[in-house]
Amino acid sequence: MQRLSNADTENASVQLYVKRDDLIHPAVSGNKWRKLKYNLLDAQARGERAVLTFGGAYSNHLYATAAAGRALGLATIGIVRGLELEAKENPTLRFCREQGMELHFVSRAEYRQKDSVDYLAQLSERFGAPYIVPEGGTTRLALQGVAEMVSEIKEQLGAMPDFIATAAGTGGTAAGILSAGADVLAFSALKGGDFLADDIRQQLDGYTQSGTLSLLTDYHFGGYAKWNEELLDFMHDFAAEFDVRLEQVYTAKMFYGLFDLIKSGCFQRGTTIVAVHTGGLQGALSA
């Protein structure tokens, strides 16, 4: 946990920390490690030999699953969104292949069936009944892993912070933090992120003591994996000021939004915020 203090936090009397989950592991970084932990332990406990999961061309989840599978001796199969990617590989997919992941490219229409029971049954038959982890690794077991991070934060800080901030894609990380009873500031990395409120509520079905969600949907910079010069400048300045690297898909958008809220006086004086560095630095444009 690292304190981030500058003129903006001082003026607002906000105590801001960053939870450096980006430092957990070079390839299985941040929230992907948290979300995979109990899924993969479960796969091992059941004696599974292979794990199948889903992701897009730049998926940090596929990247992390490939590396973790290799480390644990589990075969991995990645269902990748976009038939065109078969011909034009990128560094994320190359890394996955190098870790031994079997990549299977599907059309966007087929990919959309990724949660349908029939489709999953077909995949299971085709790939020899692997252990299936949904897109983003977001399951009940993932929430359990993320909740552990909240326990660490509480212990390291000596108390629960007023807010825990996170970037949101599927909302699984936000849901995991909420499930541990913390109040969450979730910054959508996608355009039109309002759907996340319902998705997160569904993921929390059955949890009784969950915290309060504040969903911020205006810091998407044009949409998922979109960015502009202003965001890259922010990343650069942030690295220079705090010695913390960010990436342009998730974490820079969250910190940009968080500092914007701090500067506009949205928080009561004395508020304590812990922002989670969810990792993903292997996809960073140099800051």
Ligand SMILES: *Cc1c(COP(=O)(O)O)cnc(C)c1O
């Ligand atoms: C996947 C990812 C997220 C989004 O996490 P969700 O649990 O899907 O909301 C945030 N930050 C980074 C760096 C990620 O790789």
